[in-house]
Amino acid sequence: MPRRTPHSALDRPRAPRRFHGFLKAASVCVLVTGLLSPLSPAAAAGTAAEAAGEATTGAVGGAAAANDYCGGRCSDILPPGENGSATLAQILLNQAFGILPGHAGDQLGPYADLAKGYPALTDDKINSFFNDASFGVPPDQVASTVRPAGRSDVTIVRDKRTGVPHITGTTRYGTEFGAGYAAAEDRLWVMDLFRRVGRGQLTPFAGGAPANQQLEQEFWRNAPYTEAELQAQIEGAAARHGARGQQALADAQAYIDGINAYIDASDSGRYFPGEYVLTGHKDAITNAGTIEHFKITDLVALGSVIGALFGSGGGGEVDNALSLLAAQSKYGLEEGTRIWESFRQRNDPEAVLTVHDGKHYPYAGRPDDPRGAALPDAGSVVREPLIHQRTGSAATAAAKRASDAAARNALSSARRGMSNALVVSGRHTASGHPIAVFGPQTGYFAPQLLMLQEIQGPGISARGAAFAGLSMYVALGRGQDYAWSATTSGQDIIDTYAVELCQDDHHYLYRGTCTPMEKVERTNSWKPTVADSTPAGSYTMRVWRTKYGPVTHRATVGGKKVAYTTLRSSFLREADSIVGFQMLNDPGFVKGPEDFQKAVQHINYTFNWFYADSEHTAYYNSGDNPVRASGVDPDFPVWARPAYEWRNWDPATNGADHTPPSAHPNSIDQDYYISWNNKLALDYSSAAWGEGSVHRGDLLEDRVRKLVEAGGVTRAALVRAMADAALTDLRGEDVLPGLLEVINSAPVTDPTASAAVSKLQDWLAAGARRTETSAGSRRYAHADAIRILDAWWPLLVRAQFEPGLGSDLYTAFTVNLPIDESPSAAHGPTGAHAGSSFQFGWWSYVDKDIRAVLGKPVRGPLARKFCGNGDLAACRDVLIGTLKQAAGTPAAQVYPGDDQCAAGDQWCADSIVQRPLGGIKHARISWQNRPTFQQVVEFTGHR
Template identity: 80%
Template sequence: MSPLSPAVAAGADRDGPPAVTAAADDHCGGQCSDILPPGQNGNATLAQILLNQAFGTQPAHAEDQLGPYANLATGYPSLTGDTINSFFNDASFGVPADQVASTVRPAGRTDVTIVRDKKTGVPHISGTTRYGTEFGAGYAAAQDRLWLMDLFRHVGRGELTSFAGGAPANQGLEQQFWRSAPYTEAELQAQIDSAAAKAGARGAQALADVEAYLAGVNAYIDASDKARTFPGEYVLTGHKDAITNAGTIEHFEPADLVALASVIGALFGSGGGGEVNNALSLLAAQQKYGVAEGTKVWESFRQRNDPEAVLTVRDGSFPYLTPPADPQGRALPDAGSVTAEPLVYDRTGSATAQPAATALSSARRGMSNALVVSGEHTASGHPVAVFGPQTGYFAPQLLMLQEIQGPGLSARGASFAGLSMYVELGRGQDYAWSATTSGQDIIDTYAVELCQDDVHYLYRGTCVPMEKVERKNAWTPTVADGTAAGSYTMRVWRTEYGPVEYRATVGGKKVAYTSLRSSFLHEADSIIGFQMLNDPDHVKGPEGFRSAVQHINYTFNWFYADAERTAYYNSGDNPVRADGVDADFPVWARPAREWRNWDPAANTAAYTPASAHPQSTGQDYYVSWNNKVARDYSTASWGDGSVHRGNLLDDRVRALVERGGVTRAALVRAMAEAGLTDLRAEDVLPDLLKVIDTAPVADSATQAAVDRLRAWLTAGGRRTVTSAGAKTYAHADAVRIMDAWWPLLVKAEFAPGLGTELYTALTANLPVDESPSAAHGPTGAHAGSAFQYGWWSHVDKDLRAVLGEPVSGPLARAYCGGGDRAACRDVLLTTLKEAAAKTPAQVYPGDDNCAAGDQWCADAVVHRTLGGIKHGPIAWQNRPTYQQVVEFTSRR
């Protein structure tokens, strides 16, 4: 059968007789599964929202994937190949005739059909023309996520509060994202045109796909407005009248997709930044120890290329951003001179200024994770993969599921709402792909020297004005949030070297620190890569996969599996820096320090060639959990050292591969177990106990705490409940003690030697802890993702040095007890005793979701509400939001 043939399942068509055609080629043999909580349906009418708020009732398919997803936490130990789909969906192509819930030809079109299945309500979009297929994709997206799409096109424009009200969360969202992408309307449209123009026939096809997709979105807007079935949030925010139906839901246009893409790119695909923060901690280290020794101390904490780091690509070297021996052009700030550039002005009423992007907030959210095993080590002889992105937990979810079949299109999987003209993460006819965030540095900080006044700067020797870009927002009270009226103006000063983020002096000269990102003005460029991934004529093996993801300018790790082969590729537009530039620090904005071949008008430059990007085909296994990508490949991430959450995957998958006969069920169990394990318990607690065990513990209360921790470690160090449905951990006291102990011991171990100023500066680079219950750090409370950011490696290396064990890539100095084992032991026991005495209420102080002392709830995953429908919390799991389990049984 031709890969261009449509796949349309049987079912009743409300506009005509049943339509039945053959399904597209599906080589999964029933071995492909996926899951995306809480549910496919992210739209709700006003009546459904009011019922949910009053009685907790849920619209159909609003949270039917949440239960199976949550149940894996207790069900994984007994999971088998036959029971995988008790926790996942069947991700085969098409819908069996007896499972068809509805069949719709949107807007009466005869060239596209949307079939939804009974179990999940996922749309299976099949078209006989390319235009019709994309029209159907847009229509289905609006059916499932119209409010969310509308919300985020306003977030990307910095206009959320004017659209959805001035709730503090709304103010924070628009302030967070607009600062990094303060585009004009002309620039939004130009990016669509530019992406299409430079990609030849594929670019022209992408532009046509966008237009068809938006036509489908707008057709649904018109149909739902006429039928009064539009999302109820439009009434709650004052855009529609529930009685008269007065008001308007604005149609979508191509520029809206760029605004959406800028938000997604900023969240998940823009590695780098943080150079000002790095400079502050380096200066603090040099101030304490002197330039030479201070630099050594700083580098040892930075861990740019730690030899003990777990790697995704284990063979070969891929040098990138190697620290120069003699750095050139550094523009380090004078002590005490750095101030964050204000974003918010002219506040009135309920307006607030959220904390600006300061030198103390450089960490970014990660995506995770991937476990891929080659066929050489599986029971079937076919590769097995368990992978997916961790995009956070929201209601409705940022991602949505779909199957799309039409001319040149054949895929099923997840896409970001409003960008679903193609499947972005999923499976094709005989292959599957997924991504994790890689974090390599595509953002640089330039120090532009000011001239004349604070809004003029030297650009290639000429004093030129900065460009002022503003967004003025005002809001009135709404039913949705009840926030009082208010207004403010967001203002960003832009230079040729990017938006201004900080002001400082360097050697007494006034400068503005700017942020230059290689994907700035190029938010739409990746569309070509995703188009290729959906094209079965393009992807016929690892070569086609690599050529597709090479067109994606976001900083991602990409994984691939078909029936015979596996592959990996690291994507992103990695600019080539000038000789001698250290990308970890601010650099002077002068021609000699600019990116090679940089064109500021188009923001294009010379990029590292595809051959220089980390890549691999057929490695025995791959794991990724935002860990170090490859040897000598530097990223912007701190903490890629001896202990990383990637070790939790690597240890388990390596053991499976060594035994051989890996199955889908075994790989799911490995993922699930790693996702319930406390990284500190598994990989650092043994070091802590070794030090403590060098002498008897005199204090009985402290010994009792040691015994509880040891028993927990023996049981696996997991944060698991006593039984299915329970809300109490099996080793609750040990978990509480570790949560209380870790921040105390890290500070007591390192602060005395580093000094308060340097310790504080380094914790700004890398938070000491990110436990599931942490209400701080990059992800915040109830976010699921945990143990990505922390001082796990630093504690591990320091304690092993104290114990006299070999340490590759050691810290530059000894810290725990000044390097004395007995003194170090005293530090650990003193802090342990203090931690053990803390009550549950002190360790878990409670919040809007949880009572003080409720340990299970403090860890629990909460779907952050972006619309009117709310969902209950689920037990903590450190796993992808959307996840696939795949094993292809044949290939074309």
């Protein structure tokens, strides 16, 4: 096993919180090494296959595949590494000595190095920072070839550089069997975790640590399904999609069979993931215990987690109502509503757009004559409790805090948005072929939620990434002569209904009849394990469900007692998207941009989809957008009455009328596309707040537009644009100039303020980037300017807006939209060390207000001027006063430290941590705001 090679861009790893027990167990390493193979699971599988007489030579490898039209210009990357499984011996060695299993971290260094290497990047250097994503494996690069379970109809070839599985089948069943087998080789433990997260049963499996409690609570509340409902979703999806649906069902079963074949092989060969021993499910000495086989309903449970994380836009209507009431209380009904709408920015004319061809796509806007609104009485709203009957460690303050956090997070799906895309038409490239740099920003985990693979078989030909446990098809990647990717779109497919209570708190009126709510419960208990020493405890999760969805709040409306429920169009339909992914993988279906758009129309999650081949580019926004009743305002709770229900809604299946494909933002061969979870198109309202004049999408828009205007765009140029945006502080580039203009509207005589302004101006002139002085220095250039802005932003926002809004309304608006999401802002929606930054914040509000105070034109202005009550001199005093306070704030206070970093360590506070989902830990890397899985593609030919 190779020792981890020190790398200039990597920081020394620390033990993850959830697995400190591994270090305590290191003393048994010598014993365990003799009991469990120290090989990586993939290598161990090869050894087992060889012992069984299966082919393990490189005979299946070959030169570039004949069906590959990329001409060597397709690349990808997915840190930290493909191998996401480790035996107990490997875990203990990693925890004690920092040794990584093979291919567990070999993509992290190249990924991290782009932050310093991008300025000098040329096309021939791209694969120094990315993997070659060509089809097939050259003979001299074959590391192993396995016929899983001795089958003759499928082989899994792994390459030497990355260990990515290349699955080739001669039958459809064999192909999918191999995909399941490879998935289990690389991600069995993660798959096992997340099928239990989706069922709300993580803590009995992995221990009662507060982080585990929070995870299971957050997701189960959104999808509290019974086993019968999980099965019904599989059957319903298959029935609704005809022959393709039946094929998807068969593919899923073959995939499950492959997973279970690997479980059996790894169990008998004793090279299963070591976490099973450390959580008490297997015995290291006797091998007693079982690893439960997978079943097809596990795929739905997994899908519900992924959908909730990345593809479920909307929600937040109760919080919207509370802030509207606060605005009306402060300013009166008419003026308060006007103030609220100006902060909501539903259709801001200055927002950066993905579809910028002038077409309008009206959806989810404010109706002229709103009907059916059910706003709560002031002070009556109470969140529905999820947790009951705590015992033991579940009754601790930490557990209660985790539960409260989960309740808040579960109700804020509008805040989950990640990923970016840069796509340029061939009319503007040096080669005449389109170029794309795109990928999902799915967070940083060890192992990753995604895995890389290539699948070649009857009706399937693709390479790319798929979520672990859902990799029967490539979710994001490339086909023979086309590539595709997605970003989270966030349009509103979730509504909140106010159901009138009758008889008691657990009966409600459904179409005039008093109807009992359905109680769905999970009682989870746990004991301490080697991996998690949390003392024994238990609790019950309880959700009350109505035909209008699960109950989230209680309140009164006009004195009537109501329960607020949340209903999303993908509820009870988690499996429906499978056919869209099947089509994307089918070379017989996707032959051009129109076919691509037809494929992704079958995906009911809220995503932006991007496409490129050698001649065309395309875009389509997917999701089952419900057709709402006339006059319903989707931003607020509405009465649960037939007049305000979705059109032709069937509560038994959650079927309804959906807007037609032509009503979704879509485009073919626009000059370029950018997406970073920004506004999609004119009049297309998102559930997310903050789509205004300053958005992180502007960082891409400004750079790509300049490249297109100059012409001759290359792959390297587009990667450089992405990487430069990934290192830029949005506040610095797009808001700081206006702030400095106000301050410099008169001479700055205060020495502290003058010094701070000088530092900020120098940093701004250098590009407002958060970059190291040199690779591996772990110190930022312009470190003091960055510290000053990090300290200044929350001070200036509060001082600028709270006096005018009042404390109650200011606080309510910060619930709708946090004020900041800098890389070190652990309080931001994505949490600490997560990479993703600058999506959520008050940058547009500050920008518009400052420009208004300066007397500059503002389209879509705030309803009034706030900074200094609109007076330039008073505003300048506000800014200088807060700037002086920020300049005097020590680094230890700005960056207070956490379990990863010492107080005051600016670089570390920003750094990205591969958050552990298992026993293997990885080094920190310097901050980059870029996709986790990323492709660089330029096809040179077409079928």
